[in-house]
Amino acid sequence: MLSAVYFYQKKDTVGILTGWYSKYYSTADITVHLPGGSLNLAVNRQDKVSAWKIYNQINTRIASVDFNEDYDSFVNVNKSLYELFKVIREELANIPVEKIKDENNTLVDFYHDLLNKGIRPYLSRWHIPISHYVEANKGDGKRSLLEIEKSFPQRQEMLKDMKAMNLRMKDYSAQLMKVIRS
Numbered sequence: 001m002l003s004a005v006y007f008y009q010k011k012d013t014v015g016i017l018t019g020w021y022s023k024y025y026s027t028a029d030i031t032v033h034l035p036g037g038s039l040n041l042a043v044n045r046q047d048k049v050s051a052w053k054i055y056n057q058i059n060t061r062i063a064s065v066d067f068n069e070d071y072d073s074f075v076n077v078n079k080s081l082y083e084l085f086k087v088i089r090e091e092l093a094n095i096p097v098e099k100i101k102d103e104n105n106t107l108v109d110f111y112h113d114l115l116n117k118g119i120r121p122y123l124s125r126w127h128i129p130i131s132h133y134v135e136a137n138k139g140d141g142k143r144s145l146l147e148i149e150k151s152f153p154q155r156q157e158m159l160k161d162m163k164a165m166n167l168r169m170k171d172y173s174a175q176l177m178k179v180i181r182s
Helices: 002-025 045-059 074-093 107-136 145-150 155-181
Strands: 028-034 037-043
Touching (some): 045 155
């Protein structure tokens, strides 16, 4: 009888260790869809943690939240996007070099795509023009930042680009959730 109890305890310990190992060291093969195609990824727990950090950053900033024309500021949005860029770069730097096995189909490619096709097109086009316009039109300080931004001559074009960027970031966010849940 004693050996049966010992065997049961040993079996239970092996089950716990196997579950722990699977949780922290196993990988899941998934496919994420990007604007220009798709990537097949082997995702481990560290990748999921990294994706979760980026997901939270994207979804708590204007990057994937609809821009409110009456209350949101382009200048503040651009600052937030710049900070998001830095966070994603930091997560990229934390990916172990061993994870980068070949030239294609890596989580690194996904994060580069997110930065270079998701955020950069909008920021590269609009960060400097709106910043310079606001600075040049501050005047005596009687107009608010929003009033100045609303008089920006290319406001409607910038708003259109902002909305397109929001849609792209929502798509990237959904793909990050696939990584997290895999």
